[in-house]
Amino acid sequence: MKLRTLALAGLIAVSGQQVAYAATASPSSTSTAAPLAEAFTKAAAGSEVPLDLLVALGYAETRLDGHSGEPSASGGYGVMHLVSNPRTKTLEEAAKLTSQPVAELKSDDAANVLGGAAVLRARADALGLDAAARKDPAKWYGAVAAYANAADESTAKLYADAVYEVLAAGVETAGVRTAPRAVQPELGTYADAEPRTLAAATDYPGALWKAAHSSNYAVSNRPTSDKIDRIVIHVTQGSYAGSISWFQTGPRPNPTSAHYVIRSSDGQITQMVREKNRAFHAGNWNRRSVGIEHEGYVDNASWFTDQMYRASAALTRNIADRYGIPKDRTHIVGHNGVPGADHTDPGPHWNWTKYMSYVTGGSGGGGGTNPHTPEKVCGSGYKVVDSQALGTAGTAYLLYNTATGYNCVATLKKISLGKPSAVSAFLEPQGSSRKSDSGSFAYYAGPVTAKAPGKCVKWGGSVGSATYTSPFEHCG
Template identity: 35%
Template sequence: MTASAALLVPLLIDRSGEAGPPADQRLQDDYTAAANEYRVPRSILMGVSYLQSRWDSHPGIPSVVGGYGPMHLVDAHGSGARQPGRPHAVTAGPPGSRPQNSPAGTTGQSADLRRAAGLIGLPAAQLRTDDDANVRGGAALLAAAQRQLGKPLSPNPVDWWEAVARFPGTTDRASAVVYADDVFDVIRRGAHRTTDGGQRVSLPASPRVRPPAPLAQAPRRPTEVDCPAELSCSWLKAPYVEIDDDEYGNHQLADRPRDQRIDYIVIHDTEAPLTSMLQTIQDPEESSWHYSIRSSDGHVTQHIRIKDAAWHSGSQFVNARSIGIEHEGFLRQPDAWYTEQMYRSSARLVKYLAKKYGVPLDRQHVFGHDNVPAPTEDTIPDMHDDPGPFWDWRHYFDLLGAPLRATAGPNSDIVMILPDYAHHKPLFTGCTKGGVQCAPHGSSAVRLRTEPDDDAPLIQDPGRRPDGDDSTADVDDLGSRVSAGQSFAVAERSGDWTAIWYQGRKAWFKNPEKHPTAVGARGRMVTPKDGLREVEVFGRALPEEDAYPEEVDEQPESSPLPYTLRAGQRYVTQSRVLGSYLEKASGGDSPSPVVQGQEAYYEIQLGHRLAYVRASDVDVVTASAAAGPPGHAARPPLR
């Protein structure tokens, strides 16, 4: 229970004369009590709550659609639905979908906070801030839905499938089926986590709970849509039109993967309400991306066919080889925008695309806009930083079915950054105002220092801050950060501290044995060949000079980035690529020509961003497993 809700507790029950449950298990007790009171199976109540909020409270702070508390009950007219300084999404969805500026409560949404308040006889304001009241309201809504369906308040979770499907209030039957299936998947698998309020919540696995869910009619969709069958996906075309003499936008025609392999899937957030982004995607002079995912319900809209290259990453080289996915949200406001339904829709889409196009599910192939390598030195300061330090990469890869975990012992040559998201709350500033400390929040990011000391200066990025200014704790400053799932070669260890090779130097982070922020990993690393004092690093892998045909203008030779790999240093690699270049089309409906080189490069985890080194400059070495977990399979050969 939150501190702000404590004053309201006497309205519910007087606990002054009893010990009650431990302070960090009150929410668990609330689920049990509400399930008993309203005769809802506890697994149903907790499973729905997990899908709504992952049991987090975000006390008194609404989501983008005005949802509150562990049950994410929506108050369409609550005073908190719009907050000063926080953009309010007024999002026009695809044709036929529920507009996001019509909050759920106004369209028959089951998770209606005011209706829930009426059912349990409490003020609506109390359900916004009091976890116990919020959970009771959710249970009452589920029981009411079950009665409306003419079904008994059965103790068997299977009998509640239809009531669960109705809870989010979606008007799309396919999405409702996916929602209910996800709830029952949580029930079957079980879940355990510590919430944002420090509450330890556990739902034991019930593997035999497999309801005979009715088959949803396959959603109608345009033939252009490339999307998993179970997702509700629509089409809003990005224009390919002439914007100047022989200059076309807002993307490039191609013939992928036949003429250019798809290597990457890039995760973005919009930093704008979806309304404006859907206008942007229809402007031929603006940037573009393949998919948009709505925050409120995870609805997917496709804009560009996968065979064509979108302009989304800030790097033409990455654009040519990638699929770009925008997620509605603001990196400074993750609790309002990074919803569980959006995470799950995104993971379903990415898992489908990765399988179809052969993209490995690891952090050198599925990465954020903030991990895209700057193509040249002068572009480094302008590269983007979304989806930011509060995107939960660990949870996301769990949903992808490719969990981030230790694959080697604690003394291995490679570590994977893997903090406990809920407990790991590094200092950040700038969420509301420059220099002002952000509220403590779980994070995927780990900060790096020049020495194994909490008071040592932060590592500086000579590319991001060429004037030599210090790195900062600002939420947008990537100069001294690494992120969950990224792997680095170990340079040194000292007590609770681990040093990694990072942008050409040692960078230290705190990694205590009892609460590690990184785990041992297997893999391959590159190191300069014997006799080379240092190796150049590039932001893209372009073809060699004689690879260009006469009809294609030769590109300037790649200029190195302001980082070098020195003798003895090592960097993790998961890909070997050949230089290539996708020429910008000069008109017509034919795909842009692809120039394929023969010079090979290794993609490496240089720092927060990826980079490339010439294969001819480096040797590939395999990490020592250092007593890794038994039975772990070796990684497949480099692509």
């Protein structure tokens, strides 16, 4: 049975105003709103930003953790990740919009949330959202994408997709709670954003490809020029999309990159530097190592999900096998273990015992087995005629029933199995309207069926932000 997330109408309404749920008080005490919940309520109301969307953006950026005013790797501060670096100045913009001192915006959660809301509203104003449109979270997609200040549209879309996935799942942390709210966002110009490619040229099968800026790595010819005998584990100190964008940015005074970046929620992998080239990630070990970045912050264990561990372990095992690297802690090290390094990642919350058991035990990467098959989803008589892997997140399947002449599309997850998350499937006979099934599902999307006698079909699906759309094919 397919399980869907209950799509509630948003947050509890109090006197017509949406507010974040407060932390639950003990039975003998009076329930009062947590300070951060109050900050979001005030900021959302003042800037006329949908409250649950504002919370979702903050959660996607930082898990609502201000990190005591310490900056991210890309110079972002606070719960809302207000950025001050040579390319992006949202911290300074927030100071102008709110008249709050920069120091307060860096270290005070309430000021930071207020600043983030003001910047997001400014992005909405730039897109011409009027008062009526601002009440609909679906219409904020372009503003959310613009908030990312990403290096290109496809990375901005990746960022916005992550925010809307949080919105659909709901948030409950740091005294702030929002109900799950499934929204079909209006993509606008981002509907045609060029997707990151599942490039045949990637070194790891299933990895998505997004090239780092050429100033952030050195062209080389490894392992001919330099032997590769180390794998270095990093933590991004920032979000997945933000880190990808940062590695795309340059030239800058301190060039940095990594070969791979891995997402927390589902273990999706993006390769940014070919392994033959030297990414700038580990000082004197750049020549001899492959660097893997993991979305998150070293001081917050919630980022280090089992899906991330498994996906990373499968990647590490693959690299080790290809280069003959021993699968031990001498050759698979944290950034803090590189001689001369002044970094602390992956930090005390990284579970080396679990990780190395996945690397050496062969249990990484899958995140469990989906009990469903495309044939079971589509029904008796259907056979798979085509399929497309969606990175490590799942697979979209096209099936055909010769007895009935019907096509069927189903998308099966490989991650977050049994837990509702964003997944979709669609089928479009040439000359006919597209049929789709999308939402927060536990195991799969579909079946989507249609006849297409004498016609070609376009088909595809998504799991999270990993998507596939075929050309018109399988004609007749």
